[in-house]
Amino acid sequence: QQDLEKGLEKTKDSFFSKITKAVAGKSTVDDEVLDDLEEILVTSDVGVNTTLKIIKRIEERVAKDKYLNTTELNGILKEEIQGLLAENNSNDFHNFEYGNHKPYVIMVVGVNGVGKTTTIGKLAHKLKQAGSKVVIGAADTFRAAAVSQIQLWGERVGVRVVAQAMGSDPASVAYDTVKSAVSNGDDVVIIDTAGRLHNKVGLMNELTKIKNVMQKVIPNAPHEILLVLDASTGQNAIEQCKQFTQATDVNALALTKLDGTAKGGVVIGISDQFKIPVKYIGVGEAADQLQLFDRKAFVDSLFK
Numbered sequence: 001q002q003d004l005e006k007g008l009e010k011t012k013d014s015f016f017s018k019i020t021k022a023v024a025g026k027s028t029v030d031d032e033v034l035d036d037l038e039e040i041l042v043t044s045d046v047g048v049n050t051t052l053k054i055i056k057r058i059e060e061r062v063a064k065d066k067y068l069n070t071t072e073l074n075g076i077l078k079e080e081i082q083g084l085l086a087e088n089n090s091n092d093f094h095n096f097e098y099g100n101h102k103p104y105v106i107m108v109v110g111v112n113g114v115g116k117t118t119t120i121g122k123l124a125h126k127l128k129q130a131g132s133k134v135v136i137g138a139a140d141t142f143r144a145a146a147v148s149q150i151q152l153w154g155e156r157v158g159v160r161v162v163a164q165a166m167g168s169d170p171a172s173v174a175y176d177t178v179k180s181a182v183s184n185g186d187d188v189v190i191i192d193t194a195g196r197l198h199n200k201v202g203l204m205n206e207l208t209k210i211k212n213v214m215q216k217v218i219p220n221a222p223h224e225i226l227l228v229l230d231a232s233t234g235q236n237a238i239e240q241c242k243q244f245t246q247a248t249d250v251n252a253l254a255l256t257k258l259d260g261t262a263k264g265g266v267v268i269g270i271s272d273q274f275k276i277p278v279k280y281i282g283v284g285e286a287a288d289q290l291q292l293f294d295r296k297a298f299v300d301s302l303f304k
């Protein structure tokens, strides 16, 4: 909670404080306040469509009650924003939702630099701490550093890593990993993949091949296709989300680097635009600075 509030400080300062300024000295929400609010949301990476949706909802409430007190505005905004975010089943890694799958297979996708490796290391750490047996498959065999970085994280957090030489077939690594997870009785498999977005057909083929070989061992794997996005890149993150959802069936999002960015509003826009739940957020570089996304805690932190 403290990490979350600290992590979201810049986002909060940049736009939710602006809202307070916009209503200062005004008793009712008038057109001017709504115009200011619209501008604040758009410039805070909430996205144009999502912003218009929020403004329209507030206008409807103003129309219904004839007027809206500015002191009520924050509460209503909180409600509207929370309504645009997907609810997670749990905000505690001890109650992590495996949906009766053992092992539960997470395939992680995303372009280089967004914090994919770090997120995998943190996730392995958090799940292990919560009592799960975790194994990581180093199937990003394209980058020289990727395999060794994953191995380093494995050593650091005490989680087994299955790897082959750089340049080997990613699908073969994924196959080895799920095979060994089954024989080892592991609870969770996390598969790293290469994020080569500039070659979309290549990316699509590679991810499909990885899925197919894993399904030879576990019929409905992967249970989670997790796209990692860097929140500090704002609209770029939205563009990457567009591209990856076209390449594979992404069903969960991790937004990293929320600390130190004022672009936290992108969480709201992405959730609303893609209807894919934000499941994890990164609020720092340390192993324990990954959280299961809690929409209420998120919104509360923004308005605190």
Ligand code: GDP
Pocket: 111, 112, 113, 114, 115, 116, 117, 118, 119, 256, 257, 258, 259, 260, 281, 282, 283, 284, 285, 289
């Ligand atoms: P990859 O290329 O996508 O695997 O990216 P890395 O996992 O190597 O991360 C790139 C950089 O971002 C590293 O310096 C990480 O420490 C940093 N990073 C990752 N997640 C977070 C986060 O949530 N907060 C902060 N502040 N830094 C992060």
